[in-house]
Amino acid sequence: MFELEEAPRAARMLLLSACDGQQATIERGEPDPGRALLRLQLPIRPEPRSYADWTWVACPITLPPTIPANAVLHLPTLRITGGKVRADLAYSHAVPAARRTGHRVALGVDWGLNTLLSAGAARLHDNGQITALGAGAQFRTAGVLAKQHRLRRLSEHLHTKADHYQRLIRDRTGDPDTAGHPLHARHEVLREEIRRVSARRTNLNDALAWAAARWTVDQAIAAKATVIYLEDLRSMEARGMGRTMNTRLSQTVRGQITDRIRHLAAETGIAVVIVPPRDTSRHCPRCLTPLRHRKAPDRPTITGWKWALCPQSDCGWQGDRDHGAWQRIAARGLTHQTKTVTDRTAGQMVIRTVVDPLETTAVITPTTIKTSRPDRSKTGPTRPRTTRPAPRRRRAPSPTSPTGPAGKRPEGHAPTDRTRLPRAAHRHQNVTTTSTPTTAGHRPRGAALGAGFHLHTHATPPRWDIPLPDITSDTGSPS
Known part of the structure; x- marks a missing residue:
């Protein structure tokens, strides 16, 4: 069997777990527990013949934070990655024993x-x-499982196609040696793709x-x-x-x-x-x-x-x-x-x-006290609501008498619970003006004074205030 099989391919590594204390030791650093010191006994010549041909070499190791401070370190496996020596470190630490009963x-x-x-x-x-x-x-x-199902379907399709090629090769040749068949190359490509898909599924599941x-x-x-x-x-x-x-x-x-x-x-x-x-x-x-x-x-x-x-x-x-x-x-x-x-x-x-x-006792007791409020769970479709709600209606009648200097307000959206409108100006209204201030030096500010009116705007005078032109002044005697 050893002669028929090929030479095994293995990565370049140094397994120190098989060594005893006379060849390798490891211990934590005293001042810094996040570091460890690995000591190896290595030869100083190609063909060591005596104990003098060996010497101790110290290799400091930086421990990851996942290793507990009270963990016992074991001899690692050294490997070369990217021009650096990496250590696959094993450790053991005491854990509390799991109990079968007494859980709360x-x-x-x-x-x-x-x-x-x-x-x-x-x-x-x-x-x-x-x-x-x-x-x-x-x-x-959901996303990972969907990808897993896609890879499963792809693997089944590849296996079906590879089996079909295998049957075609055996039916046409009848010879177990199918290296010279035209479909042999395609069959090998499918087998390689099946191995890749299987590796992807394994990594995804892990x-x-x-x-x-x-x-x-x-x-x-x-x-x-x-x-x-x-x-x-x-x-x-x-x-x-x-x-x-x-x-x-x-x-x-x-x-x-x-x-x-x-x-x-x-x-x-x-x-x-x-x-x-x-x-x-x-x-x-x-x-x-x-x-x-x-x-x-x-x-x-x-x-x-x-x-x-x-x-x-x-x-x-x-x-x-x-x-x-x-x-x-x-x-x-x-x-x-x-x-x-x-x-x-x-x-x-x-x-x-x-x-x-x-x-019968394996029931969950609710932590909140149940109230008498009826169940408001949704049982049907939501009633459609218009995007333009109805305007607000006046909830109080208009005042029957003037409630302040501003006088009676017309019915509308103006509040009725105020005795005086804010920032309202004095109104001097007559036939020809809407509001004409009489205070000297006063400059109306229009709508800023309140009530929503331009207080300095004049209305058009009535027709009886405008004298009609005399159309007979320039005419002569009829004789």
């Missing part, structure tokens, strides 16, 4: 398709009541798994939760959901996300427990009544049944079905703590069955 604050996580994760925290009080801490949050990856796991653990740390309850994923494809739905479920990286969550949660001592997913999206989180599902009120044009309503008039809970699911998962996990066991095969904490007496 838990994070419930629900799985979805377009909304990959929905999570929220719940608290178990001393009196046995369970309340939700906040409204929860969602990890939406990045998505780490991002989702980091988001989930950060939610638990922010809520000060000591346990994360995940619903069991093994029964999600066993209900005959159809080819398309099962394909989308199987292509998601749920298993990788669960492993990454366990890895990151172990650093802070947070337990990860698997709970049964039965009826988590079907029953109301407050009264365990079967919910009614319909379209979301804020997205009426989007297909699906994302919105859930409780038919019980005493409860009246409504919300996104994923938010109700994580509340049910968190409440079920907190009430079934005594049923948590450790699987001997996988070493994972699980709750295998749901106990009915405990399930």
Whole structure:
């Protein structure tokens, strides 16, 4: 086998983990814990023959801030990148042990398709009541999942085409050696493209798994939760959901996300427990009544049944079905703590069955007192409103007598509760003028004086004030 295989290609690196303390040591710097000193024993001649041909070389290493101050450093792997020596450093540090019982604050996580994760925290009080801490949050990856589905369809198309070429090559030649066939070159191109698409899908899934796991653990740390309850994923494809739905479920990286969550949660001592997913999206989180599902009120044009309503008039809970699911998962996990066991095969904490007496207490108690105000949820289309509202009507009659120096105002938009109009001038109105001031040196300012009139504007005099011209003064005697 070794003679038939090609020589393995490996990067230029120096694996120091196989060395003992007589060849390499590493320790933290005394004044600065952010630096470490790596000491190596290297030869000083091409062919060392004795101990004198070796010498110790010190290599200072700058530690990243992600390494805790109390972590124990292990010998790294040295590699050359860009003309510099890089160290892949491993370390270990003590973490608190995860507990199976005794949890007070838990994070419930629900799985979805377009909304990959929905999570929220719940608290178990001393009196046995369970309340939700906040409204929860969602990890939406619609764009990433759409790209993942496109790559999946592209991979299936490439595999179909490559299999077709393979059948054509074998049917025409019948010889297992197909290097000389005209379609051999095209087949190799397709195989190379399949490898590239597979690598892209792998990298995308890995990045998505780490991002989702980091988001989930950060939610638990922010809520000060000591346990994360995940619903069991093994029964999600066993209900005959159809080819398309099962394909989308199987292509998601749920298993990788669960492993990454366990890895990151172990650093802070947070337990990860698997709970049964039965009826988590079907029953109301407050009264365990079967919910009614319909379209979301804020997205009426989007297909699906994302919105859930409780038919019980005493409860009246409504919300996104994923938010109700994580509340049910968190409440079920907190009430079934005594049923948590450790699987001997996988070493994972699980709750295998749901106990009915405990399930009846797995309800979320509302934190706000319900008032008698009727439900004002939108049940129909919004009544159209005109863009030009009706003018305001006068709400008080006009004054019957003069209320001030300004006199009686005409009916209109002017207020009637003022005894004197602001900045109003004295009115001296007669037949020929609208308003003519008599004060010497006064210059009217027009509309700035108030009332909306030009106070210095003269009206046209009546016809009886203008003398008619004498048309007979220039005529002579009729004789």
